[in-house]
Amino acid sequence: MGMGFSATGRFRRIRATSFLLDWPCLYPGWVITCAMVRTVPISEAPHTPVNSRVRVRGVQRASGTNRGDAGWAMTGAFRTLLIMSDHAVLLEGVTRTYGKGATEVAALRQVSVGFSRGSFTAVMGPSGSGKSTLLQCASGLDRPDSGAVRVAGRDITGLGEKDLAVLRRDQVGVVFQAFNLVPSLTAWQNVILPSRLARRRSDPARVRELLHRVGLAGREGHRPAQLSGGQQQRVAIARALLGRPEVLFADEPTGALDSRTGHEVLALLREAVDEFGQTVVMVTHDSEAAAQADSVLFLTDGRIVDVLDRPSADQIGMRLGGRR
Amino acid sequence: MGFAASFAAVIFAVTLVGGSGLVVVAASARDELNGVMGLLVLSAVVSGFVSVFVVAGTLSLHVLRQRRTWGLLRSVGMTPRQVSRLIMAEALVVAVLASVAGCLLAVPYAALMAAFMRMTGLAPAGVPVEATTGPFVLALVVGVAVTLLAARVATRKAVGVGPLEVLRDSAAQRRLLPWPRAVVGVAALAGGGELLFLVPQQVKASVVAPMALGATMALCVGASALGPVVLRGMGWLLGAVVAWLDPGAGMLARSSLVTQPRRAMAAASPVMLTVALACTFLFAVATTDVAAGVIRTGPSAWVAPMLVGSTVVYTVISVLNSTAMTMGERAEEIRLLRTVGTKPRQLTRMVCWEMLIVTCTGTLLGTGIAAASLTALGRATTGEPWFAYSLPQYAGLVLVCVVSGLAGGLVATRRARRGSLLLDG
Numbered sequence: 001m002g003m004g005f006s007a008t009g010r011f012r013r014i015r016a017t018s019f020l021l022d023w024p025c026l027y028p029g030w031v032i033t034c035a036m037v038r039t040v041p042i043s044e045a046p047h048t049p050v051n052s053r054v055r056v057r058g059v060q061r062a063s064g065t066n067r068g069d070a071g072w073a074m075t076g077a078f079r080t081l082l083i084m085s086d087h088a089v090l091l092e093g094v095t096r097t098y099g100k101g102a103t104e105v106a107a108l109r110q111v112s113v114g115f116s117r118g119s120f121t122a123v124m125g126p127s128g129s130g131k132s133t134l135l136q137c138a139s140g141l142d143r144p145d146s147g148a149v150r151v152a153g154r155d156i157t158g159l160g161e162k163d164l165a166v167l168r169r170d171q172v173g174v175v176f177q178a179f180n181l182v183p184s185l186t187a188w189q190n191v192i193l194p195s196r197l198a199r200r201r202s203d204p205a206r207v208r209e210l211l212h213r214v215g216l217a218g219r220e221g222h223r224p225a226q227l228s229g230g231q232q233q234r235v236a237i238a239r240a241l242l243g244r245p246e247v248l249f250a251d252e253p254t255g256a257l258d259s260r261t262g263h264e265v266l267a268l269l270r271e272a273v274d275e276f277g278q279t280v281v282m283v284t285h286d287s288e289a290a291a292q293a294d295s296v297l298f299l300t301d302g303r304i305v306d307v308l309d310r311p312s313a314d315q316i317g318m319r320l321g322g323r324r
Numbered sequence: 325m326g327f328a329a330s331f332a333a334v335i336f337a338v339t340l341v342g343g344s345g346l347v348v349v350a351a352s353a354r355d356e357l358n359g360v361m362g363l364l365v366l367s368a369v370v371s372g373f374v375s376v377f378v379v380a381g382t383l384s385l386h387v388l389r390q391r392r393t394w395g396l397l398r399s400v401g402m403t404p405r406q407v408s409r410l411i412m413a414e415a416l417v418v419a420v421l422a423s424v425a426g427c428l429l430a431v432p433y434a435a436l437m438a439a440f441m442r443m444t445g446l447a448p449a450g451v452p453v454e455a456t457t458g459p460f461v462l463a464l465v466v467g468v469a470v471t472l473l474a475a476r477v478a479t480r481k482a483v484g485v486g487p488l489e490v491l492r493d494s495a496a497q498r499r500l501l502p503w504p505r506a507v508v509g510v511a512a513l514a515g516g517g518e519l520l521f522l523v524p525q526q527v528k529a530s531v532v533a534p535m536a537l538g539a540t541m542a543l544c545v546g547a548s549a550l551g552p553v554v555l556r557g558m559g560w561l562l563g564a565v566v567a568w569l570d571p572g573a574g575m576l577a578r579s580s581l582v583t584q585p586r587r588a589m590a591a592a593s594p595v596m597l598t599v600a601l602a603c604t605f606l607f608a609v610a611t612t613d614v615a616a617g618v619i620r621t622g623p624s625a626w627v628a629p630m631l632v633g634s635t636v637v638y639t640v641i642s643v644l645n646s647t648a649m650t651m652g653e654r655a656e657e658i659r660l661l662r663t664v665g666t667k668p669r670q671l672t673r674m675v676c677w678e679m680l681i682v683t684c685t686g687t688l689l690g691t692g693i694a695a696a697s698l699t700a701l702g703r704a705t706t707g708e709p710w711f712a713y714s715l716p717q718y719a720g721l722v723l724v725c726v727v728s729g730l731a732g733g734l735v736a737t738r739r740a741r742r743g744s745l746l747l748d749g
Contacts, residue, residue, distance in 0.1 A: 141663060141745050161668050161742075169665020182576070182657060184583040189575070194665050197572035223583065239664070 087114040087150065088247040088279040089138050094147035096133050096302075107133035108144070109302040115247060120273040120280045122290035124320065125299035131283045132251055134299065138281065139172050139249045140164045152246045169194045173240025173248040177255040180236035181224040187211065187231075188220040191239045202242065210238040214268055230261030237268055241276065248272065250282040254289050266292045287316035326386040327414075329645045330471075331422050333382040336638050337375030338426025338467040343433035343634075344368035345459025350438070350451045360446055362530060363609070366537060367631035370601055373541050374635050375466060377548075377597060378642040380474035385590050385649050387411055387478035394482050408479040415475035416468075423467035427460050433634075440630050444623045500552055500585065509549030516542030520696055524703035533608050536701040540604040543693040548593045551689065555592055556585040558685040566677045573670045576661070577677035580654075588682050591647040591732075595686025595725045596693070598639035602721055603694035603713075605632045608701055610712040615705040629717065636721070640728050647679060647732030655740035662745055671741045675733045683729035687722050 096108040107130040115121055115138075123131045136142035138149055140156050148155045151171055159167065168174070181190045191211065195202040211220055214234035216227075224232050233253060240248045250269060254262030270292050272278040282293065290296045291313040298306040298319060308315060348368050351357040357364075394407050402410075431453070438451040501509075519539035526532050547554070563578025581588050609628040613620060620627065658671060666674075698711035 136746060165662065165665050165667040165670075167665070168663060169667075174663050176663075179656065179660060182579075182660060184579040184657075185576075189579065193572075196575055197664075197666055197670060199571055 086116055088117050088119075088152065089281070090114040090148075090150040090153075091134075091138055092148040092150070094134075094137055094144045094149060096130075096137055096142065096144045106130075106302050108137065110147070111299075111302070111304055112147075113297065113304060115279055115281050117279050118273060118277040119295070120270065120293045121282070122293035122296045123281065123283045123299060124285065124287075124290055124296055124316070127285070129299040130302040131299050133302075135249050135251050135281065135283050139174050139247075140167050141174070166198075169197055170243060171246040173243065173245040175233065175236045175240055175248070175250040175253050177252040178229065178232075180239075181227075181232050183224050186221050186223055187216060187227065187235045190224070190235055191242055193239065194243050207238075207242060210242055211235075213271075214238045215264070228261070230257050230265060233257065233261075233265050234268060237265070237272070241272055241278065244276075245278075247279040247281060250280065252283055252285070254284065254286060259288075262286075262289065287313045287320065290316050326389050326649055327418070329649060330379075330382050330386045330415075330418050333379050333642060333645065334418060334422035334467050334471055335426045335429065336641065337379045337470070338423045338463045339429040339433050340371040340634060340638060341368075341375050341466050342427055342430030342459050342463030343437060344371050345462055346430060346434035346453050346456070347437050347441075347451060349456050349459055350434070350453045351447065354447075354449070354451070356449065357447055357451070362533070363446075363627070363631060366534060367605070367635070369534075370537065370605060370632065371635045371638070372466065374597060374601065374639055376470050377544070378594060378639065379467070379470045381590060381593060382642065382645060382649075383415065383471055383474035384478035384481075385646060387415075387475055387482050389649060389653060391482050398483075404483045407483050411479045411482070412472065412475055415471055419468040419471035422471075423464050426467060427463055430459070430463060431455055437634075444627050444630060446624070446627050500556065501550070505549050509546045511546075512542050512549065513546030516540075516546055516693075520700045523697075523700035526704050529612070529705065532701055532704040533612060536608055536697040536704075537601075537604055539700065540600050540693055540697045543696065544597055544600050544690075547596060547689050547693060548589065551589040551592060551596070551685075552585040554689065555589050555682070555685050556582055558688075559585060559588070559681055562681045562684065566681070570673060570677065572666070573673040574677055576666075576674045577681065580678060581681060587650050587653070588678070591643065591650050591679070591729065592682045592686035592689070594639050594642040594646055595683050595729065596690040598636055598643065598725055599687050599690025599721060600693040601639075602632050602636050603691065603718060604697050606717055607694070607698050607711055607713045610714065611698065611702055612705055614712045636724070640724055643683075643725055643728045644732040647682075647729050648736035651675060651679075651733040652736040654737065658737055658740040659745055662741075668741060671737070672734065675737050675741075676730055679729045679733040680726065683726045686729075687725060 091111055091113050094108055094111045095106065097104055097106045099105055111130075111134060113134075123134060125131045133142065137144045138151075140149070140151070140159070144157060147157070149157055151167060156164065156167055181187075182193065185193065188207065188211070189196075191207055192202045208217075208220070211217060214237055216231060216234060216238070219227065219231065224235075227235065237248075237253075248269070253265055253269070257265060266289055269280050269282065273280050273294075280293075282289070284290050291311065294310055296308045296311055296316060296319075297304055298308075306319065308319060311319070344364075345368065348361075348364050351361060351364055394411070397407055397410075398404065434453045438447070438453050441447040442450045516539045519535055519542060523532060523535050523539065526535065559578060559581025563574065563581055567574035567578050606628050661671060661674075698713075699709045702711040703709050
């Protein structure tokens with residue numbers, strides 16, 4: 001950690017991890033912060049102390065901090081408003097099963113989790129634990145069998161193909177392990193592709209600045225085949241950031257990279273959170289990578305079994321090792 | 325999919341060559357058919373040329389499409405020789421099985437042709453089709469030899485590069501026009517041009533039509549070799565219009581054509597071939613008829629369309645085949661486009677724009693070639709740079725090509741466009 005982003009930027013980014021079951025458990029100032037976040041354009045207020053939190057229902061907490069430090073009696077409507085405004089993405093009782101009959105495998109079982117605005121969450125777990133499925137369901141790439149997925153408060157499980165496409169274009173950014181870019185388009189064209197698809201004009205200065213920030217100044221005209229794996233990954237991140245999506249999902253973004261390039265990509269994701277207030281959810285099996293996140297979810301057999309707040313790589317390693 | 329396409333291509337080729345051969349042999353035994361022999365031989369030559377062209381194209385597309393597989397096999401320790409033996413063994417199986425099947429189909433096909441000839445009045449007494457060995461041997465040789473040769477050439481291209489270079493998608497760095505291809509293209513164009521120059525100087529009327537057709541064939545070979553350059557230009561130009569009309573989908577179609585004109589040419593080639601050969605054949609017959617004062621009405625007006633019809637059916641199938649193969653390659657890209665938020669309709673439009681530009685380029689090239697040959701033919705027969713043509717026939721031909729191109733592209737991408745977004749979900 002500590003690469004290219006300020007320590008203060010990370011300070012107390014996670015205020016609390018608390019349960020929806022324990023609701024209401026908010027401190028009054030939070031509502032105000034939330035309102036601020038909603039009215040101030042994120043990019044213009046890079047150092048807004050965005051209060052972020054990950055809530056997990058029905059899970060034993062790993063580290064006990066200030067939970068339930070304020071008691072607010074809320075009406076249902078007010079609570080709904082808060083759910084809508086607080087979480088970039090909220091999963092409620094999501095179940096996803098693959099196959100049928102004897103070969104049926106439950107990838108996710110009744111998972112409920114919310115990802116707050118401006119938080120950086122890592123999702124870990126052994127292979128087959130459902131972490132990629134979680135990401136796919138949350139990003140609208142896959143449909144859960146039951147439960148609800150709310151992006152910016154709107155349930156996306158009932159959306160048709162066209163609306164899902166618009167959702168992925170405007171509200172969700174996804175970065176995969178590999179093959180993120182359209183091979184026939186240049187880096188620049190790849191970055192502006194979503195806005196082009198939406199028939200929106202993208203601001204060239206901002207595109208240039210984003211490409212510069214991800215370290216690709218001067219390579220705007222290169223095609224993916226002419227870029228290294230790390231560079232391709234960074235173009236994909238720039239593309240995701242240009243649209244200022246509600247949430248950026250990354251599925252093993254460093255999985256195909258060497259450790260140095262991987263670090264650069266992680267630093268970029270961290271910066272997006274700290275400076276743009278971007279919400280990031282990253283699936284990874286690398287505890288070093290997960291240590292960059294504000295909190296880490298652990299999945300086993302399709303269930304969230306643990307949450308660690310700002311853990312070190314060693315803590316994560318111990319947590320993973322303890323279960324095996 | 326590629327395997328089935330190659331199989332179908334070879335079966336049809338052998339059926340066409342064998343069937344036309346049988347009809348020609350049967351007709352040559354009848355004295356009263358001497359007058360139409362020229363026409364029959366000409367249509368047989370056209371179907372032979374098309375067969376060679378399409379089989380070679382499909383096979384090389386099939387082999388090159390699997391570059392990744394070959395690269396993977398080599399990276400786990402297969403030698404280039406072993407890989408090429410593997411490809412050749414597969415090609416041999418396809419060649420032999422499909423050729424035998426094609427020979428079996430050639431007999432009913434020849435009988436059908438004979439029936440048509442009787443109906444249109446070309447051979448009122450009928451053509452006694454008998455299964456003689458000659459046409460079968462020819463068809464088998466064409467089927468097996470062309471298949472193996474095409475596979476051999478494609479294998480050298482597929483195996484010649486290092487395994488890593490293949491696995492890394494090096495498509496963008498490949499040369500647009502390698503030297504051998506450029507040389508073949510220029511030589512064929514020069515040959516075709518020379519023939520065009522010679523056609524008006526012919527005195528014997530019976531040589532003119534075959535020479536004009538020969539010029540068309542040579543120009544087709546040249547144009548399909550140099551085609552990627554033309555296609556890149558057309559993609560750039562028409563793509564700009566399309567991208568202006570439809571920013572998202574149009575830009576995607578344009579960039580794919582500009583960066584991968586060789587892939588697109590595989591689909592444009594059969595369109596060009598269909599338009600060029602069918603137009604030359606149909607309108608050459610019409611022009612000679614007009615020059616000789618012959619007016620065909622009723623069933624006899626269908627003689628030329630019938631003779632070239634099966635060839636057109638074949639090339640149209642190969643248009644379907646090659647568009648399906650080239651667009652099928654793009655499944656991964658289409659899934660990616662969906663994950664970044666391309667709407668289903670936009671994807672459909674992207675495929676349509678691309679196929680439209682490709683088929684239009686093929687049509688333009690084919691029309692140009694046919695027009696050049698026919699003008700030369702007109703000069704030879706009437707002394708004027710003029711030729712007879714039928715707009716409905718031309719429009720029908722173009723429409724069939726464009727529609728089959730669109731259908732091939734849309735069907736091949738249907739799964740990627742509408743199916744599950746997750747590869748292993």
